[in-house]
Amino acid sequence: MSSANSSDLNPEFAQFAAPKVFSKRMDVVSFTRQLIDIESTTGNEGRVGKFLAQELLRLGYEVRVTIAEGERANLFATSSQEPNPAVVFSTHMDTVPPFIPSSEDADRVYGRGACDAKGIIAAQIAAVEKLKSEGTHVGLLFLVGEERDSLGAKVANEQPNSCKFLINGEPTENRVATASKGALRVELTATGRMAHSAYPELGDSAIDKLVEALHRLRAMKLPEDPDVGPCTMNVGMIEGGRAPNVISDKARALLLFRLIAPSEPLREQIVNAVGDLVNVDFTLDIPFVRLRTFEGLPTMVAKFTTDIPALSNWGQPLLLGPGSILVAHTEGEYVEKKQLCEAVELYYTIAKKLFGK
Numbered sequence: 001m002s003s004a005n006s007s008d009l010n011p012e013f014a015q016f017a018a019p020k021v022f023s024k025r026m027d028v029v030s031f032t033r034q035l036i037d038i039e040s041t042t043g044n045e046g047r048v049g050k051f052l053a054q055e056l057l058r059l060g061y062e063v064r065v066t067i068a069e070g071e072r073a074n075l076f077a078t079s080s081q082e083p084n085p086a087v088v089f090s091t092h093m094d095t096v097p098p099f100i101p102s103s104e105d106a107d108r109v110y111g112r113g114a115c116d117a118k119g120i121i122a123a124q125i126a127a128v129e130k131l132k133s134e135g136t137h138v139g140l141l142f143l144v145g146e147e148r149d150s151l152g153a154k155v156a157n158e159q160p161n162s163c164k165f166l167i168n169g170e171p172t173e174n175r176v177a178t179a180s181k182g183a184l185r186v187e188l189t190a191t192g193r194m195a196h197s198a199y200p201e202l203g204d205s206a207i208d209k210l211v212e213a214l215h216r217l218r219a220m221k222l223p224e225d226p227d228v229g230p231c232t233m234n235v236g237m238i239e240g241g242r243a244p245n246v247i248s249d250k251a252r253a254l255l256l257f258r259l260i261a262p263s264e265p266l267r268e269q270i271v272n273a274v275g276d277l278v279n280v281d282f283t284l285d286i287p288f289v290r291l292r293t294f295e296g297l298p299t300m301v302a303k304f305t306t307d308i309p310a311l312s313n314w315g316q317p318l319l320l321g322p323g324s325i326l327v328a329h330t331e332g333e334y335v336e337k338k339q340l341c342e343a344v345e346l347y348y349t350i351a352k353k354l355f356g357k
Helices: 027-036 046-056 114-134 151-156 206-219 264-274 337-354
Strands: 004-006 064-071 071-077 087-092 109-112 137-144 165-168 175-181 181-189 232-240 248-257 278-286 299-302 316-319 335-336
Touching: 004 027, 027 046, 027 109, 027 337, 046 064, 046 071, 046 114, 046 137, 046 299, 064 151, 071 151, 071 316, 087 337, 109 114, 109 151, 114 137, 114 335, 114 337, 137 151, 175 316, 181 206, 181 264, 206 232, 206 248, 206 264, 264 278, 335 337
Parallel strands: 087 137, 087 165, 165 316, 175 299
Antiparallel strands: 004 064, 064 071, 071 137, 109 335, 181 248, 181 278, 232 248
16 A cells, blocks of 8 residues: 555646636536446546546636545545635545446436435535535545545545534435444454364364354344444354365354444453354454434434544534435445435535534
């Protein structure tokens, strides 16, 4: 991984910096489709980042790039009237695979990233444009890597800023999240001794150990919160063994716990439950967070993780955006056109409230 390196975009994209007339009311549906049609699965965000940089420059923003890795770069766009905004809208440019091009019908826009999170990018830019036309200046922070490891957010968190409020975009059906569950990834590894399956007493089955460890974890009582719901466990992958007629000498399972509290007690609980049956590695720990809400606005609990825990230096976080997480990452991913337009007004209204206007 290359070290982070910041540079002004203007010299690199000087040919795109000429003024261009844009409608004050951005066509969020059309722009969402343009973004969807640029493949940007995690690791391949370079093209969509360059496209967004060009469009933001054409709209008159000062755009700064921060390299995260190779051609993968975050974008931070600000108005020349306010280079150090107190309020910043943020979301991610990457998507999960596979790439699915855009389409639409009367009510919906379809395609990979429609709701997670390219429709959100379009809605946030449109809202910032509306705010700018009234003399209120908000920043835009678009990040790489959210779907894998929040690499872009981690790099951005080292970037100096004066942000007091970060409005992060994820598909919440335009409801303000009261909390976002964390994530604890766990790798269980069992070792044994190979033998002929006709003589199991001569071997030591790694698979038997792993199965027993998983049985104990599935029987374990997980914490619950009356406002957030339960901590949940998913056994996402199991692999091991050599052949049906061989006692297994190795086995592995990958688990994911959705956190509703700090992870330390759960870590201890897991280790105690499995004992010496398997080796336990905690490979990712994204903390649970409670979030700010606004009186009078509908709320929800985000059972998924976001970039917010990795952006602790970007002010007090809020979380909301158009689209449903229930269709994100599916082959039929979509966003309602009505929700896209409503999101523009919602982002606009919340920013005005944060400015006290």
